[in-house]
Amino acid sequence: MPSCSRLFWSIIICSFIAGCERGPQFRSTDITGAPYGHTLELTDHTGKPRRLEDFRGKAVVLFFGFTHCPDICPTTLADIAQAVKSLGADAERVQVLMVSVDPERDTPEALAKYVTAFDPRFIALRGDLAATKKAAGEYKIFFEKAKSGDSYTVNHSAQSYVIDPQGRLRLLVRHDRIGSDLAPDLRAILQGA
DSSP: OHHHHHHHHHHHHHHHHHHHHTOOOOSSEEOTTOSSOOOOEEEETTSOEEEGGGGTTSEEEEEEEOTTOSSHHHHHHHHHHHHHHTTGGGGGGEEEEEEESOTTTOOHHHHHHHHHHHOTTOEEEEOOHHHHHHHHHHTTOOEEEEEETTEEEEEEOOOEEEEOTTSOEEEEEOGGGHHHHHHHHHHHHHTTO
């Protein structure tokens, strides 16, 4: 019997240690340590140059979109706004950034009006086409203009990212999972996960 008891406790202790070593259990895709998403340098909708480092100490939710988007972008930003609002006082420790993938039409004025309609704390970032391509490439975001009637639309990747307060890329959040996954994942990130 004593050897069975030792075996039982050995299994319990090993299971506990293994569970502790797994780290946080996020609902979104954990991409901690990904070899991309380290930099971001664009201008915000007020004309101020911004770098990712400017937001250290806050969790950052990063989304690439455009103001003329008919569905995914406004839905995503509304879902992000709701998730952040649900954090209560901790919402002040989160910064939402939307990078425009339509530098031709997304003027600073248009971006300011657009993102702040979802939450006055949201910041839009933009650059010329070269800067936009560089930022999109850093986060593995695809975008391209596509003719639509007598105008155009922009096809683009729709995921969002969460960057922790230390500036590390941590999570990839699918656009259709923001409503269910983002708030609990932000809580975990803000608690130091």
